[in-house]
Amino acid sequence: MEILSLLRCDTYEYDKVKVAIDDTFKQLGGIEKYIKPGMKVLLKINLLMKKRPEEATTTHPVFVEALVRAIQSAGGIVVIGDSPGGPYTVNALRGVYRACGIEQVAKNTGALLNYDISVKEVSFEKGRITKRFTVINPVFDTDFIITVPKLKTHGMTMFTGAVKNLFGVIPGINKAEYHFRMADKKDFCEMLVDLCEYVKPGLAIMDGIIGMEGSGPSGGSPRQIGAVIASENPYLVDLAAINIIGLKTNEVYTVYNSIARGLCPAQLEDVTMVGQAISEFVIADYKLPSGRGISFVDRLPAKMQRKINGWVSPNPIFIHETCVGCKDCAKACPPRAIEMKQQKPYVDMDKCIKCFCCQELCPKKAVEIKRPWWLRKILQ
Ligand code: SF4
Numbered sequence: 223m224e225i226l227s228l229l230r231c232d233t234y235e236y237d238k239v240k241v242a243i244d245d246t247f248k249q250l251g252g253i254e255k256y257i258k259p260g261m262k263v264l265l266k267i268n269l270l271m272k273k274r275p276e277e278a279t280t281t282h283p284v285f286v287e288a289l290v291r292a293i294q295s296a297g298g299i300v301v302i303g304d305s306p307g308g309p310y311t312v313n314a315l316r317g318v319y320r321a322c323g324i325e326q327v328a329k330n331t332g333a334l335l336n337y338d339i340s341v342k343e344v345s346f347e348k349g350r351i352t353k354r355f356t357v358i359n360p361v362f363d364t365d366f367i368i369t370v371p372k373l374k375t376h377g378m379t380m381f382t383g384a385v386k387n388l389f390g391v392i393p394g395i396n397k398a399e400y401h402f403r404m405a406d407k408k409d410f411c412e413m414l415v416d417l418c419e420y421v422k423p424g425l426a427i428m429d430g431i432i433g434m435e436g437s438g439p440s441g442g443s444p445r446q447i448g449a450v451i452a453s454e455n456p457y458l459v460d461l462a463a464i465n466i467i468g469l470k471t472n473e474v475y476t477v478y479n480s481i482a483r484g485l486c487p488a489q490l491e492d493v494t495m496v497g498q499a500i501s502e503f504v505i506a507d508y509k510l511p512s513g514r515g516i517s518f519v520d521r522l523p524a525k526m527q528r529k530i531n532g533w534v535s536p537n538p539i540f541i542h543e544t545c546v547g548c549k550d551c552a553k554a555c556p557p558r559a560i561e562m563k564q565q566k567p568y569v570d571m572d573k574c575i576k577c578f579c580c581q582e583l584c585p586k587k588a589v590e591i592k593r594p595w596w597l598r599k600i601l602q
């Protein structure tokens with residue numbers, strides 16, 4: 223039976239986080255089970271964009287530092303990496319590492335920050351929906367990969383955790399191509415499971431100390447959760463996290479697909495849980511993204527589902543008063559549906575594929591995701 227470790231840690235005080243990380247490894251069978259002396263370990267953290275740690279958009283630097291030191295004490299050599307949104311360049315990486323507090327982690331610990339921006343085209347015949355990926359080089363250059371996500375809501379996929387975090391191994395603006403090709407969120411999530419199967423992280427350790435609720439993955443609000451969740455099985459970590467924040471498996475297609483493929487147990491009762499009981503972490507009023515809960519659509523034929531989803535699914539709404547005209551949304555939009563007029567964005571909804579990259583990458587929280595007004599009235 224698979225093991226899921228769940229531990230309480232309510233603060234980013236270094237000493238307490240370090241105890242939680244050390245105890246996590248103990249609960250999973252000991253760090254030496256995973257990390258051998260001299261092994262090069264990639265920490266694939268979440269560095270979506272330049273955000274301060276307290277904004278709860280990125281994996282917290284104290285969490286990363288505690289993990290780095292644990293791996294180093296077992297003899298591992300740590301490389302920290304991610305491909306944030308926007309161009310995948312050395313300068314962009316430097317700016318994100320600095321803003322998110324990760325540059326300081328490297329200075330404190332001697333961990334290596336990835337500046338290798340080369341990529342590889344790989345084929346993956348076992349992929350259900352995606353048989354080729356373009357992947358950043360540290361995935362091939364390291365011996366062991368740990369996905370280290372932040373627990374957050376997500377406008378398109380409802381939730382982002384251990385599996386969605388791995389979308390960051392796709393370099394920069396190449397991500398747009400995947401959104402474009404798999405505009406339907408079910409297909410997109412199938413692709414994410416394919417990608418996770420390709421990357422095959424050896425461990426998933428989630429920063430759920432303070433997560434993000436509401437308009438995640440960048441426009442929501444920090445929310446205290448107090449959980450460090452870990453397993454060899456990344457799908458299981460996500461299953462536990464969505465249980466904590468009150469999402470059902472059929473609302474999060476990465477989890478749903480992983481269960482359907484036999485990669486994840488259908489329920490936590492089928493799992494060996496170590497540490498605290500999950501009931502101690504459940505948050506009844508966790509704010510979920512506004513795209514949630516039109517479940518009757520799932521029971522209709524696929525063709526009809528797509529049509530109805532087009533009518534009922536939420537739209538990006540640009541708040542021009544808050545917008546500073548940086549154009550990041552227009553640059554990130556896969557189908558080029560956003561036009562800037564007098565330094566404000568306007569979207570052509572006939573072209574929009576509702577991927578919500580615009581919301582994800584807006585530095586000013588100037589993009590809201592809202593259902594059509596008539597549906598909001600019905601669902602009130
Ligand atoms: S990314 Fe945000 S702030 Fe920048 S132009 Fe778009 S809406 Fe405005």
Ligand code: SF4
Binds near residue numbers: 557574577
């Ligand atoms: S406007 Fe926003 S939601 Fe629509 S396709 Fe562009 S990035 Fe995606």
